[in-house]
Amino acid sequence: AMHYFSHINFIGQGTYSNVYRARDLEKQKIVALKKVRFDNLEPESVKFMAREILILRRLDHPNIIKLEGLVTSRMSCSLYLVFEYMEHDLAGLASFPGLKLTEPQVKCYMQQLLRGLEHCHSRHILHRDIKGSNLLIDNRGILKIADFGLASFFDPEQRHPLTSRVVTLWYRPPELLLGATNYGVAVDLWSTGCILAELYAGKPIMPGRTEVEQLHKIFKLCGSPSEDYWRKSKLPHATIFKPQHPYARRVTDTFKDFPSPALALVDVLLSVDPADRRTASSALQSEFFTTKPYACNPSSLPRYPPSKEYDAKRRDEESRRTGNTVSQ
Numbered sequence: 001a002m003h004y005f006s007h008i009n010f011i012g013q014g015t016y017s018n019v020y021r022a023r024d025l026e027k028q029k030i031v032a033l034k035k036v037r038f039d040n041l042e043p044e045s046v047k048f049m050a051r052e053i054l055i056l057r058r059l060d061h062p063n064i065i066k067l068e069g070l071v072t073s074r075m076s077c078s079l080y081l082v083f084e085y086m087e088h089d090l091a092g093l094a095s096f097p098g099l100k101l102t103e104p105q106v107k108c109y110m111q112q113l114l115r116g117l118e119h120c121h122s123r124h125i126l127h128r129d130i131k132g133s134n135l136l137i138d139n140r141g142i143l144k145i146a147d148f149g150l151a152s153f154f155d156p157e158q159r160h161p162l163t164s165r166v167v168t169l170w171y172r173p174p175e176l177l178l179g180a181t182n183y184g185v186a187v188d189l190w191s192t193g194c195i196l197a198e199l200y201a202g203k204p205i206m207p208g209r210t211e212v213e214q215l216h217k218i219f220k221l222c223g224s225p226s227e228d229y230w231r232k233s234k235l236p237h238a239t240i241f242k243p244q245h246p247y248a249r250r251v252t253d254t255f256k257d258f259p260s261p262a263l264a265l266v267d268v269l270l271s272v273d274p275a276d277r278r279t280a281s282s283a284l285q286s287e288f289f290t291t292k293p294y295a296c297n298p299s300s301l302p303r304y305p306p307s308k309e310y311d312a313k314r315r316d317e318e319s320r321r322t323g324n325t326v327s328q
Contacts, residue, residue, distance in 0.1 A: 018035050062115075086138050089135055090143065091131070117189075118279075129191075170194065222270050261286070264286065264287060265286050265288040
């Protein structure tokens with residue numbers, strides 16, 4: 001069957017693809033299309049894409065983006081992954097001018113993120129690129145983890161080496177910067193800790209420009225790993241990066257203005273030793289969520305004008321003028 005989309009507008013770049021906003025004419029709704037060309041495909045992109053599709057099919061949770069379909073186009077030699085369209089992302093909202101999230105609102109976003117992660121991890125999937133721009137939010141306040149382009153299956157027994165070249169720098173945990181290949185769910189929990197602290201601090205907490213600078217920022221804030229950790233982890237880059245003098249941990253002084261249950265959770269999630277970060281499930285049971293003020297309902301989250309609305313309107317008018325309807 002022919003499947004038609006109209007009003008196709010470029011909205012961004014995924015890990016190995018372009019992402020467009022379009023109208024699905026059959027279902028009469030706005031969708032996001034992730035377009036992967038397969039005429040000039042490097043085997044690498046095929047592998048990534050196949051893995052992303054397998055992973056998305058294994059996941060089924062209200063806080064995880066849903067793959068609604070696959071559409072191929074012979075005309076443009078492309079495969080389109082079709083997703084529900086989400087109006088906002090957490091990075092955009094966190095930096096929204098003049099907006100201060102209340103504590104119940106922060107808790108609501110964090111609870112949704114951790115529930116989504118708990119589901120991923122229970123299905124043996126690591127996301128490996130948790131950051132504000134990959135946490136999409138719809139107009140009802142529902143947060144969904146998106147862009148599984150770097151995600152991977154993991155073996156809880158850790159028999160298969162994984163690559164350490166993942167996770168956007170500011171959210172990348174120390175073990176990855178040190179070259180670990182046998183990591184687990186703790187990598188996603190570190191990124192989650194960075195986001196939690198960022199929502200309270202109002203800005204990214206460790207914005208490093210290079211891997212070396214990133215590790216230095218981590219050691220300055222979180223302390224350097226114990227002798228015991230260096231010994232047992234046998235990390236590839238340990239000898240290059242191990243500081244001459246150990247750094248003291250400064251998480252509690254740095255964030256002393258945070259409410260204490262929030263600080264306690266940040267402290268666990270930003271443990272230098274991945275074994276101390278525990279799990280998404282234990283984070284959900286922490287005092288942060290079990291003490292007042294409780295997380296609000298998603299429906300009580302702030303309503304924003306669609307950040308992309310003005311651009312989208314302008315582009316819609318342009319596309320009407322040029323009539324760029326694509327059929328597959």
